[in-house]
Amino acid sequence: MNINKLLKPKKIAIVGASDKEGFGGDTCRNAMAYMSDDKYYFINPRRDEVFGKKCYESIRDLPEKVDMVVICTPVHTVEAILREAHEKGAGAAVVFASGYSEVGTEEGVERERSLIETCRSLDMALMGPNCAGFINYSDMVSSFAFISEERDRKGRVGFVSQSGQLALSMMDSPKMKFSYAISSGNSSVVTMEDYLDFLVDDEDTKVIAMYLEGIKDTAPFVAALKKAALKKKPVVILKTGRSRKGQEIAASHTGSLSGTDKVYDALFRKFGVIRVDDLEELMSTCMALSVMKRMPENPKVASMNLSGGETGICADLGELHGIEYANFGKDTMKRLKEVLPSYASPNNPLDMTATLSYDVDKYAEAVDIVMMDQDVGLVAIGYTLLQEIADPAIKYMTESLEKVLEDPMAKPVVMIPFTENTRNAEYSERLEKIGVPVLPTSNYAFKVLKNITGFIAYDASCHNLEVSIPEARKGEATPLSESESKNIIGSYGIPFPRTEVVKSLKQAHSLADDMGYPLVAKIDSPDIMHKSDAGCVMLNLKHADEVVDAYSEIIDNAVAYKKNAVINGVQLSTMVKSGIEMIIGVKNDPQLGPCIMCGLGGVFVEVFKDTALGLAPVSRIEAENMVDSLKGVKLLNGYRGSEPADKDAFVDAIVNVSRLATEHMNSMSELDINPIFVYEEGICAVDALYVKNV
Amino acid sequence: MNINKLLKPKKIAIVGASDKEGFGGDTCRNAMAYMSDDKYYFINPRRDEVFGKKCYESIRDLPEKVDMVVICTPVHTVEAILREAHEKGAGAAVVFASGYSEVGTEEGVERERSLIETCRSLDMALMGPNCAGFINYSDMVSSFAFISEERDRKGRVGFVSQSGQLALSMMDSPKMKFSYAISSGNSSVVTMEDYLDFLVDDEDTKVIAMYLEGIKDTAPFVAALKKAALKKKPVVILKTGRSRKGQEIAASHTGSLSGTDKVYDALFRKFGVIRVDDLEELMSTCMALSVMKRMPENPKVASMNLSGGETGICADLGELHGIEYANFGKDTMKRLKEVLPSYASPNNPLDMTATLSYDVDKYAEAVDIVMMDQDVGLVAIGYTLLQEIADPAIKYMTESLEKVLEDPMAKPVVMIPFTENTRNAEYSERLEKIGVPVLPTSNYAFKVLKNITGFIAYDASCHNLEVSIPEARKGEATPLSESESKNIIGSYGIPFPRTEVVKSLKQAHSLADDMGYPLVAKIDSPDIMHKSDAGCVMLNLKHADEVVDAYSEIIDNAVAYKKNAVINGVQLSTMVKSGIEMIIGVKNDPQLGPCIMCGLGGVFVEVFKDTALGLAPVSRIEAENMVDSLKGVKLLNGYRGSEPADKDAFVDAIVNVSRLATEHMNSMSELDINPIFVYEEGICAVDALYVKNV
Known part of the structure; x- marks a missing residue:
């Protein structure tokens, strides 16, 4: 083909x-x-x-x-x-x-x-x-079945959409220019992964936009994403199916199988894919990335506006969307004071006052001063570009920007409007020509800014650019007993307390003395999951006699609880002191393979859902980023003056579990290590469950 | 005046x-x-x-x-x-x-x-x-200093803006129609609160829009908000100063004093004010509220679209913005199946398929069927209305809606576009005439929907529509000792364990036996806040001798820690069993008075910032809503099969603290009850601090 x-x-x-x-x-x-x-x-x-x-x-x-x-x-x-x-x-x-x-x-x-x-x-x-159908704007080939208003659409965004309606909407948007516009429909022969691969290779395509309901075949999709990540070619994806209702609809629409959506987030994070919430964000992000002549060298933004109201909105929206504002240096402040009216203060976000917009030279100078500040990566100009121009300010401002952006080393500039409006075509074009995208209205604009700054902060070398794609399985999920689970997981460098499975009263008595006290005794059976409920857990055993009594009681309770349960014996473990209670888990996604989860244990995971996901295999930096993305990382970093916990050891454990998961991707359904205590030095896992599936 | x-x-x-x-x-x-x-x-x-x-x-x-x-x-x-x-x-x-x-x-x-x-x-x-300046569109009076494109602007949104630039942007937006357009500037004689009061009373104004940097005088502002709440007239406010940077800018712009921003959230919640993030959201929310002929009777939405892609976006954005989708009844499903093409499924959000948009009668019937469903409060039509009409669908759809909305009992309908664009004037107007607002692009549209559904869910009778505005104080914040704090707080019905302050060894000995064991001993001094650090807390004292020893040690440590500390004595308290650890606090805002905070205690409040605020005095329902808004409420509701805790008693405690705060608004700076244990039955506060300021 x-x-x-x-x-x-x-x-x-x-x-x-x-x-x-x-x-x-x-x-x-x-x-x-x-x-x-x-x-x-x-x-x-x-x-x-x-x-x-x-x-x-x-x-x-x-x-x-x-x-x-x-x-x-x-x-x-x-x-x-x-x-x-x-x-x-x-x-x-x-x-x-x-x-x-x-x-x-x-x-x-x-x-x-x-x-x-x-x-x-x-x-x-x-x-x-x-x-x-599609239009190839590079070679001028059309097989498209819908008519859009005539205009020049040749540009550098290559899009592929599983929805014809959304494809048409993109064509209808006056701001979009394309290398390829592809409505792929069911994409059952040439697949979404094929189109992606084509656009990643295509030299005429600078930015890739996708509306994706689901993929058919993981390996080529991942290979294309990897190629894009290494080339640093932006891939922007609108994937529906985030919500339960959205998943149902995606499934019924093109017959695609939507994977668990959060796993896609992990996949996209790995490959630096920009994920967006709706069509407007998809289009504007691609438009901005394709119009800007250079990428910002750092993600810090300078915001320059003509009024206090607009400046206040930018300050608040910046914080809301996690934009980092540059700190102006002393020299910048001093020079700004010289060029701004006396009543303006040189802050960032900056209220330049409307006066400046009527003075081409002063405006250009102000933009130039801000651009020269070494902390600034990108300049965001707040201005509502209307369709009908009533005020000459835009003329002066555009001239100023044309002057400033003549310098090939000038930093990227974007324009942020405050009301929804079709933008004046003449000025949009003049601004586009000098590499200034006119973003959509402020709330969208700041999301787009965040997409851009997030993209430039992505570093492929920090990520393990592989995915452990499992073979299709038909088996049933079968849990192992606790001791079997600990054996497998322990063999990947996860420390557990010493654990022995005893099969007789005599063995219990003699091993207990050898292990030392206090001890914990639990049933070891793949058939009894809720051991405490079954009366099959005894804590804090301090003498051999107590251990022997516990042995008998646990076996009796197990038999009473489940008549034909397979019983391997009674598991004795040394009791460990408690530390910061964390968890590590793995779920093996049928499409994208093992996905590692870490989080704080106990009520934290269930009440606050404070967890992080990474797709196996994860690099050490990916594992670190997972831990750092937890709100509860504050506890590990040393909380209320307490000593910091051994985060490194916990990160190592995640990497080890990731290795285990990758090596067992064709035979494991899921695993859980809960809790795993993190101490000032070292870690210790206490309980574990491994569920196989062959 | x-x-x-x-x-x-x-x-x-x-x-x-x-x-x-x-x-x-x-x-x-x-x-x-x-x-x-x-x-x-x-x-x-x-x-x-x-x-x-x-x-x-x-x-x-x-x-x-x-x-x-x-x-x-x-x-x-x-x-x-x-x-x-x-x-x-x-x-x-x-x-x-x-x-x-x-x-x-x-x-x-x-x-x-x-x-x-x-x-x-x-x-x-x-x-x-x-x-x-301003324009009064009701009586046709203009004192406005900027020229906007000529068009009919007479409508029912009354706006007042502290920023002239934002006022002008609203005038420039083709979708806005006004009763009054007021750019109030420094608003130092006629204040923002005066304008608000005027617009609440004004019969020509259906919806009030404000861009607010700060208020001068709380009482008239609150009085106007109360009047609006009781009239159920929507007040939509864009107040900058949410972020630290935004607060600095608001202060420097019109010289307004921005209060602590989160207190404004509590204020707005009390009076059902709709708070928005930017100008576009302000305008669109007001436009939608003023165009709709009826308010929805319930906040549940039906989403109807022409493609699977758009339907998927609506499903996801609905969940993201907390929109509740109606559950279609069996009859609705059955009737929809009859009118939709065979391959469409009758879900909500609904993909009607594009075919239907070319059939006026079938489209009208589908909308009618959905509207008749008793679970549906509002119908959201997904359709990208362009400036240049290329496709006849909009003609047919508009005719259908005109037909359906002839019925005066028809439920409200809004239109949601998927790309930013000035909407075709002819169709915008036809839709407006039948009460259908064309919202801005999807992400904004769903925020506007949430604003509308939130507004209709607001019930003034659930709120205590007063605010405890304190007199200006010049005093210094002065903390009381723990026992003094407990006395004041305890007198408002907050239970503490029995506590006695002893001033001699002998008294310690005799009272200890009387109180029973175990006991806790702490220094009682307004000068020593960090008692544990000072070695001034001894727990779990089980005999009179231990109490006597503790007494001496605590006094010695206190003197060593702070030479001239005022020492009231040593506080003995009976030890209480631990329950779910919560906190209640109050901060007395200089502008808006005491603001009550509740949350889970310990690491929860510091790591997860899981707290809720309410402005005193709070009604019992307001207190309940505060508790229910905590993520950690799951712990109180009975977690992992444990018995539910006594939430009612905790809610009572919040109401009691609110009463205390209102009665002491002119003499209190802040208070903290931390922790307060919630049991299966009852509650018990353990530690408390009251800081006065007269």
Whole structure:
């Protein structure tokens, strides 16, 4: 399968060409608007001409081979046309028709299975079905089925969307310019992972935007993300299915299987993917990243506004969205005081006062002073660019910025408006030309700023850029006993107190003295999970006699609790002093593999849900970041004057568990270490559960 | 002072009238555009005519009395003009000039003090200084100093803004329509609280919008909020100063004193004020509330969209913003299945599929079915209304909605777009006419939805609509000793263990036996706050001898720790069993009075900052809501199968502390009860601190 035949075809044929309303007609209209006449053919057995251009009866009749066919005809015609196209040399097709797996019927699912099979046998790259096609703005190829207002759309954002409606909305947004616009539909032959890979490699694409409901195959998706991370090419993804309701909808819409959503967060963090909440944030983030001529060298922002009200809003929204404001140096302050009116104070966020916006030179000087401050990475200009220009300030400000940004070393500048409005086209364009994106309204703008500063702070070398993708399993989850669990986990360097399983009164008596007191006795059985409820845990045993009594009582209680329970014996462990109570867990996601969780134990995890996730294998820095992202890390760092706990040892434990999880990815369902005590020096795990699944 | 002379004048004079650019010229242009010719006079000693209208040399020369003067001349001319205007019967003035307290100089502050004094002595209602004036759209009066694009702006949102720039931005937004648009500047004579009060009373104003940096006088502000709450008239406030940086800026901008910001949250919660994050949210929330013809009867939302992508976004954003989606009843599902295409599933959020938007009757039927569901309070239509209409869907959808909303009992409908764009004017207007507000882009739209549903859920009768505003104090904060603190707090029904202060070895010995064991001994001294650090706490004393020893040691340690400490004696208390560790605290805000805080104690409050605030006096329901808003309430409600704790007793304690705080608002600085144990039955406070300030 050659995706270039699909996305970069030399010649195409449009089957179902028409001059009416609808898919056929609109696809032809787009072809004529975007493509040179010799690059496309019209096919329709019922027409001689369409829009005055010759129309062929069938693909067979074409005077030459084509790379790709656009199929505008109904679902039952598709496979025959594919075969015909294949005979005429085509290696690719776009299929608009719906009626496949997305309708949710058995018939639809079967139809899609057959379509995939046909494409595989013919080695054809198929876009869709149930899609709206694509436009390649680099080579000017259109197979798009919807008409948008005419305007120059050639740019450097490559997008691929599983929703045709959202694709159309992006095309309709006046601020977006594309290298590729792809509505991929069910993406069942050429998959989302294929498109991603293509766009990561494509030199004309600077920023990648995706609307994603789910992926089919993890390995190529991860490989493409890795390539993007290493190239530092931004990938911005809107993935629905964060909420329970959203997951249901994603599943029913394109028949994608949404993985557990939080695992996607961990995946995206690993590869520096920017995750967004809605379409506007997706578009604006991509637009800003593609318009800026340079990336900021540090994530600290300077905010410059024309009024106190706007400055106050920027101060508050900055804090709300976690933006770090640069601290102006003394020299900056002094120089600003010289250029600002006497009643203005040189803070950041800065109220320059409206006066300055009517003075091209002074305004330029103020921006230049702020830019020169070494703490500043990016300058955010607060100004509401309207559609109808009433005030000359924007003229002066734009001239100032044009002057300042002549310097190729000038730092990046963005513009933040305070009301929603289509921005004046002339000034948007002038600003875009000098690399200044006009962001959407303030609350969005600060999210976009956070996306940008987060992206530049991402360092691929801190991450383990692998994912442990498990084979498909059909087995059942089977818990091991506590001692078996401890054995496996302990063999990966997680310290447990000395534990022995005794199988007789005599053995209990003699081992107890050898282990020393106090001891804890528990049943060791894979069939009894809630040992305390079953009366199968005895704490603080201080003499051999107490141990022997405990042994008998625990066995009796176990049998009473569950008649046919498999009993390995009674587990004796030395009691450990308590420390800061933490937990480490792993859940093995069927799509993305083992996902490690760490957090504070006890009520913290259940009441405050203060946990962090990382996708195995995690690097040591990833493990550290997980721990540091916990609110409760304050307890580990030394709380209320107490000594700091051994965070390093806990981080090591996470890395070790990650190694275990990766090595057992095909045989483990989940594991839990709860609690694991962290001391001033060292750590000790107390209880553990390992659930296998082969 | 008569605010009607300012905001509803019969005749006005514009001093400094001009046909040039600038304040004078633009104010005249606005007057001519908005007002009938007989309502205003131009004054300028250097002109005979302005824009062809007679111009008088001075106010004295006017042929009749005027109610109000608009002063467009520089700062040094203002006071003389005020006196002249007063002689001509004027009771009000608008002053644009800056150079007052906002410049931060001594001279400016003094100039403003003098201006206030002059207005007081002349009984004049003055808007400004440093303002941009106002427009009264009800009576068509303009004193506004900036020009906006011409359009019909008469509507029912009354706004008052301390920032002229933000006022202008609201005027420039095509979606806003006003009863009053007021740029109040320094608001030092007619204050923000005066404007609020006016707008609450004003029958032409349906919704009040405020951009607020700070208030001058609490009592009238609170009185106006109370009136609005009881009328259920929505008050929407953008108050900057949430962040540390924002507070600094608010202070420097209009010289307002920003109170501690979180106290404002508590204030706004009490009176059902909608607090917003930025200007767009302020405008859209007000616009939506003013356009909707009815308020939803319940806060549950139905979301109806034309694509799976949009539906997924709505599902996720709904959860993110805490929107509750209605559960469709069986009948609704059945009827929807009949009208939707076969491949659509009747969920909420609902993907109706694009097909339906081309069928006026079916679309109307689908909306009607959803509206009839008794769980639905409000219908949110997802659709990106563009400026240039390319697709006929909006025509059909609008016709459908016009049909459905003919029924006066129809439930409220809003429209949610997915990209930022100026909305097509024709369709915005048609939708507005039938009460359908077109909200801003999705993330904002869901915040606005949350504001609306939160507002309708507010019930004034659940709140104590008073605030305990303290007198200004000059004293110093003086902590009481622990036993004194416990005495005051205990007298308000907060239970403490039996506590006695003993002043001799002998007394210690005899009282100990009487109190019973175990006992705790602590120093009782207002000068030693950190008793443990000073070695002045001894726990778990089990015999009289131990108590006697502890007594001596504590006194010795206290003297060693702080030589001249006032020592009341040694405090003996019976030891209590531990329960769920909570805290209650009070801080007395100089502007808004005692603010009660409750939360989980220990690490919870310091690491997780899991606390809730309420402004005294709090009603029992307010106290309950505070406790229920804690994440840690799960612990009180019975956690991991444990019995629920006595939440009622803890809520009572909050109400009692609130009563104490209100009665002591003029003499208390703060208090802390930490910890207070909550048991399955009852509560017991263990330690307390009361800091007085007279």
